Amino acid sequence: MEIWSDPKTMRKQHPIIAERFPDLHPPFAKQAAVLEANRCLNCFDAPCTAACPTHIDVPKFIKKITSLNLSGSAQTILDANVLGASCSRVCPVDVLCEGACVMHRYNEQPIEIARLQRFAMDSFHAGGRKLRRKYLGSRAGKIACIGAGPASLACAAEMAQQGFAVTVFERRELPGGLNTYGVAEYKLTASASLREIELIEDLGVAFRFGVEIDPEGLRRIDREFDLVFIGVGLGQGHGLKIAGGDHSDVVDALDFIAAYKMARITNTSGKVAVIGAGNTAIDAANAAMRLGAEEVSIVYRGKRESMSAFDFEYEHAKLEGVRFLWQTLPIHVRADGGTLEVLHCTKVDDALRPISGSEFSLPCNLIITAIGQSPLLSLLESAKGVTLDKGRVAVERETGQTRNPRYFAGGDCVNGGREVVDAVADGKRAGTAMARQLEAAYARF
Amino acid sequence: MPDFEVKFAGIASPNPFWLASAPPTNCGEQVMRAFDAGWGGAVWKTIGEQVTNTASRYSSIDWQGQRMMGFNNIELISDRPLNINLREIAEIKKRYPKNAVIASLMVESKREAWHKIVSQAEDAGVDGLELNFGCPHGMSERGMGSAVGQVPEYTEMITGWVKEKARTPVIVKLTPNISDIRVIARAAKRGGADAVSAINTINSITGIDLDTLTPRPNVDGKSTHGGYCGPAVKPIALNMVQQVASDTGSSLPISGIGGIATWRDAAEFFLLGCGTVQVCTVVMHYGYRIVEDMIEGLEGWMLEKGFSTIEDFRGMTLPRVTEWKHLNLNYKIVARIDESKCIGCDLCYIACWDGAHQCIHRDRVTGPVDGPVELHATPASIEAVTRATIAVTPIPKLDGNARNGAKNVTPLERIPRVDETECVGCNLCSLVCPVDECIAMVEVPTGLAQETWEERTRTKECAAPPLHG
Ligand SMILES: Cc1cc2nc3c(=O)[nH]c(=O)nc-3n(C[C@H](O)[C@H](O)[C@H](O)COP(=O)(O)OP(=O)(O)OC[C@H]3O[C@@H](n4cnc5c(N)ncnc54)[C@H](O)[C@@H]3O)c2cc1C
Ligand SMILES: Cc1cc2nc3c(=O)[nH]c(=O)nc-3n(C[C@H](O)[C@H](O)[C@H](O)COP(=O)(O)O)c2cc1C
Ligand code: SF4
Ligand code: SF4
Ligand code: SF4
Numbered sequence: 001m002e003i004w005s006d007p008k009t010m011r012k013q014h015p016i017i018a019e020r021f022p023d024l025h026p027p028f029a030k031q032a033a034v035l036e037a038n039r040c041l042n043c044f045d046a047p048c049t050a051a052c053p054t055h056i057d058v059p060k061f062i063k064k065i066t067s068l069n070l071s072g073s074a075q076t077i078l079d080a081n082v083l084g085a086s087c088s089r090v091c092p093v094d095v096l097c098e099g100a101c102v103m104h105r106y107n108e109q110p111i112e113i114a115r116l117q118r119f120a121m122d123s124f125h126a127g128g129r130k131l132r133r134k135y136l137g138s139r140a141g142k143i144a145c146i147g148a149g150p151a152s153l154a155c156a157a158e159m160a161q162q163g164f165a166v167t168v169f170e171r172r173e174l175p176g177g178l179n180t181y182g183v184a185e186y187k188l189t190a191s192a193s194l195r196e197i198e199l200i201e202d203l204g205v206a207f208r209f210g211v212e213i214d215p216e217g218l219r220r221i222d223r224e225f226d227l228v229f230i231g232v233g234l235g236q237g238h239g240l241k242i243a244g245g246d247h248s249d250v251v252d253a254l255d256f257i258a259a260y261k262m263a264r265i266t267n268t269s270g271k272v273a274v275i276g277a278g279n280t281a282i283d284a285a286n287a288a289m290r291l292g293a294e295e296v297s298i299v300y301r302g303k304r305e306s307m308s309a310f311d312f313e314y315e316h317a318k319l320e321g322v323r324f325l326w327q328t329l330p331i332h333v334r335a336d337g338g339t340l341e342v343l344h345c346t347k348v349d350d351a352l353r354p355i356s357g358s359e360f361s362l363p364c365n366l367i368i369t370a371i372g373q374s375p376l377l378s379l380l381e382s383a384k385g386v387t388l389d390k391g392r393v394a395v396e397r398e399t400g401q402t403r404n405p406r407y408f409a410g411g412d413c414v415n416g417g418r419e420v421v422d423a424v425a426d427g428k429r430a431g432t433a434m435a436r437q438l439e440a441a442y443a444r445f
Numbered sequence: 446m447p448d449f450e451v452k453f454a455g456i457a458s459p460n461p462f463w464l465a466s467a468p469p470t471n472c473g474e475q476v477m478r479a480f481d482a483g484w485g486g487a488v489w490k491t492i493g494e495q496v497t498n499t500a501s502r503y504s505s506i507d508w509q510g511q512r513m514m515g516f517n518n519i520e521l522i523s524d525r526p527l528n529i530n531l532r533e534i535a536e537i538k539k540r541y542p543k544n545a546v547i548a549s550l551m552v553e554s555k556r557e558a559w560h561k562i563v564s565q566a567e568d569a570g571v572d573g574l575e576l577n578f579g580c581p582h583g584m585s586e587r588g589m590g591s592a593v594g595q596v597p598e599y600t601e602m603i604t605g606w607v608k609e610k611a612r613t614p615v616i617v618k619l620t621p622n623i624s625d626i627r628v629i630a631r632a633a634k635r636g637g638a639d640a641v642s643a644i645n646t647i648n649s650i651t652g653i654d655l656d657t658l659t660p661r662p663n664v665d666g667k668s669t670h671g672g673y674c675g676p677a678v679k680p681i682a683l684n685m686v687q688q689v690a691s692d693t694g695s696s697l698p699i700s701g702i703g704g705i706a707t708w709r710d711a712a713e714f715f716l717l718g719c720g721t722v723q724v725c726t727v728v729m730h731y732g733y734r735i736v737e738d739m740i741e742g743l744e745g746w747m748l749e750k751g752f753s754t755i756e757d758f759r760g761m762t763l764p765r766v767t768e769w770k771h772l773n774l775n776y777k778i779v780a781r782i783d784e785s786k787c788i789g790c791d792l793c794y795i796a797c798w799d800g801a802h803q804c805i806h807r808d809r810v811t812g813p814v815d816g817p818v819e820l821h822a823t824p825a826s827i828e829a830v831t832r833a834t835i836a837v838t839p840i841p842k843l844d845g846n847a848r849n850g851a852k853n854v855t856p857l858e859r860i861p862r863v864d865e866t867e868c869v870g871c872n873l874c875s876l877v878c879p880v881d882e883c884i885a886m887v888e889v890p891t892g893l894a895q896e897t898w899e900e901r902t903r904t905k906e907c908a909a910p911p912l913h914g
Contacts, residue, residue: 045831051836095839425837
């Protein structure tokens with residue numbers, strides 16, 4: 001197996017990964033983009049804009065494509081969403097902007113908003129453009145962002161654009177959070193995620209990589225910085241708590257996905273069982289298929305109707321060739337002389353009770369667990385004055401402010417695990433509120 | 446089955462669809478394929494002294510992703526040798542005796558030159574002659590084309606010369622590049638023309654290449670004004686046709702030209718009095734095959750309306766075109782939105798607020814309010830509410846499997862409402878609405894008798910009508 005662990009090499013895609021994970025939604029050619037953009041009605045108070053968590057002015061950026069004002073179009077996107085390029089690739093648009101498009105009521109396909117957004121953003125990047133500053137010069141006030149995922153990045157970009165000094169602390173080697181390490185490669189390549197973040201670095205945001213903030217680190221930050229944004233996302237996946245679940249070929253979906261995205265693995269062989277039926281399970285199963293697995297089965301205790309993956313993700317997985325085993329509960333993992341052999345399962349009834357006599361063995365060489373991530377409780381609980389609600393940081397929604405007025409939070413650690421665009425919206429709202437707060441504080445001197 | 450055979454100023458044609466004098470009628474091989482496709486007649490690409498053309502020659506206006514809404518050319522008359530054109534005309538008349546072949550002519554403004562070309566064309570066997578007094582570029586600099594068609598005296602004189610010689614009907618092709626087209630039509634009539642055709646192309650500069658700063662079409666870094674045609678010019682052509690058709694001073698058969706793309710356009714030209722129509726740009730765009738739909742579509746419409754010949758409805762709309770002062774000021778209509786059709790784009794709302802009379806509102810949920818503009822939420826305040834709302838991605842695991850409303854049902858708050866007490870019946874909302882028949886303009890009885898401006902100023906002994914408006 002080839003090892004590609006040098007983060008620098010991630011600025012381009014590994015050739016095997018590139019071949020196995022081509023664009024799911026290939027980019028528009030110019031003429032096709034203009035035609036599609038012309039199809040948009042330019043609705044007033046457009047429902048697509050209302051449905052987008054970052055409220056991108058969709059008809060405005062689309063109409064700018066029709067006149068080939070592409071930098072203006074990208075600017076409209078970036079004004080609302082600094083990660084407009086990655087959102088255009090990863091947003092579940094069926095339940096967002098495109099799901100709200102009036103074309104559904106017009107017996108027509110909705111406007112391909114996300115692909116148009118990508119078209120404008122790609123041209124922005126290709127043209128070597130930079131993010132706009134809203135305040136020229138620097139202002140008093142030091143901000144720390146914990147985590148370099150979409151939430152923190154949006155917050156940091158907003159603050160930096162407004163002239164404040166921002167430092168981002170990230171435990172990994174690369175920025176982007178799940179945008180870089182988690183999202184399916186056929187939607188967003190790690191390299192595209194990083195390219196977008198370079199523009200945020202350009203604004204002067206300082207990044208400290210390889211720094212895991214623990215309660216002690218948080219105390220130091222508390223002393224050094226005026227305001228703190230917590231954007232740490234969610235923690236490790238829940239483990240498989242059955243006999244044999246600690247075998248080394250039982251891996252967490254997030255680790256598996258990060259490994260292939262970093263090209264630390266470029267190949268999967270034999271049969272694979274994926275436990276869980278959320279979006280992460282689907283991503284892991286699709287990836288295993290594309291990496292060469294002989295057979296991939298999703299093992300889920302509930303029925304099709306209760307799976308938490310989006311409908312379009314389920315449909316996509318079927319096209320990739322993934323098998324679904326509904327109402328199936330894993331009982332134990334059997335290994336023979338160290339190598340993984342079978343996953344023993346039982347069928348369950350609607351109340352999730354095992355049906356006796358229905359036990360069967362699922363041959364497999366790799367088990368991927370995708371049964372939800374747990375919150376990063378130890379860190380969050382150590383932030384003084386910050387309160388949690390069912391493991392999520394409690395905030396005022398409009399500002400992201402926690403019970404400690406110097407602490408703000410957003411993204412998965414606040415909303416329990418939604419999407420990239422939700423994290424960006426949270427980060428931007430918090431950044432705007434934090435800037436306002438600092439302005440008011442320093443104006444007094 | 447409707448009968449499409451027409452006799453236009455004495456020229457018989459199996460149907461009224463002719464190709465205009467232009468590239469589609471450049472040579473015999475083309476015209477034969479056109480007749481095979483179903484075209485009734487062809488006005489040959491203008492012949493005269495052989496010319497040299499430039500490269501490039503054409504440019505166009507695209508509209509919202511659609512190509513060639515308007516088309517522009519700087520090409521001159523035929524650049525083929527005259528004798529070859531004449532030989533091919535003769536050959537075609539032999540092979541297609543039923544189809545109408547008309548020679549379009551343009552020579553220098555000398556009596557002998559015109560006499561000569563007329564006899565050459567007629568000897569080749571054409572069914573009629575069209576005098577190109579309309580070409581607005583190139584030829585006009587040489588004292589031909591629109592240089593003739595813009596001066597009534599020249600038009601009358603040259604038409605007269607042609608008529609001295611011609612044995613076949615003579616059609617004068619009118620230029621639109623003049624303030625009152627009727628003046629030239631009357632001159633043509635005085636010169637003895639048997640018919641007119643209108644319109645030729647309109648002076649135009651279609652656009653400028655923003656990289657090279659050169660206008661289009663680019664000829665080695667320079668350009669010149671050209672002649673504009675294609676679907677964009679139809680309204681101008683219809684107006685000019687109507688002016689000529691309603692003018693008692695010209696009263697000649699008219700061959701309608703300008704932006705005809707479908708049978709619907711053709712029907713409109715017939716309704717304003719045309720006896721045949723001529724087509725160029727759409728054929729250059731899609732080829733001769735489009736004539737099938739022109740014939741079939743018109744046939745279907747005629748059957749539906751109970752017309753069996755073009756004559757049955759030719760000119761029928763003319764009495765309905767009148768002067769503003771004869772329009773009924775007591776006719777009131779208002780816009781009505783069909784809720785079941787509305788898709789909630791709210792284009793009617795913003796159009797009425799920004800471009801009309803602020804009488805469409807988004808207050809179905811908050812409670813309807815009738816009356817002046819101050820009482821209502823403005824577009825900006827409506828948008829501000831939306832932007833301040835926190836929207837999240839609905840996640841099955843966190844939000845249950847609830848979908849936020851069926852995608853194909855328009856939420857009530859997005860269906861606008863017309864305040865009929867304020868609506869002036871201008872049509873704007875119904876024009877912007879993307880859904881067919883969603884906004885109807887409905888008549889509301891005023892109980893008042895019809896009254897025109899002329900009647901009102903006469904009966905009330907008002908002062909002179911305002912000069913503007
Ligand atoms: C497998 C998978 C696929 C997904 N696919 C999609 C998709 O297709 N579309 C979509 O819109 N969303 C998708 N999501 C969801 C999306 O990735 C998240 O909602 C989004 O990334 C949340 O952003 P965040 O900034 O809150 O957290 P994260 O992206 O998780 O970023 C948090 C960052 O904080 C760092 N961090 C954590 N603790 C510390 C600490 N103590 N010290 C320093 N740094 C720390 C982490 O290393 C990480 O970089 C997916 C999620 C997963 C798991
Ligand atoms: C490329 C081109 C060349 C033309 N050449 C002539 C010509 O030689 N003689 C003429 O009378 N009209 C000429 N015309 C005008 C057409 O006959 C016709 O009047 C005009 O195009 C309007 O019709 P349309 O809108 O269907 O194109 C030409 C038009 C085009 C586009
Ligand atoms: S960010 Fe996502 S939800 Fe918003 S408009 Fe773009 S693609 Fe749609
Ligand atoms: S709802 Fe659809 S048609 Fe309307 S503005 Fe948005 S993308 Fe365009
Ligand atoms: S323009 Fe038509 S479809 Fe759009 S909101 Fe108005 S009535 Fe409804």
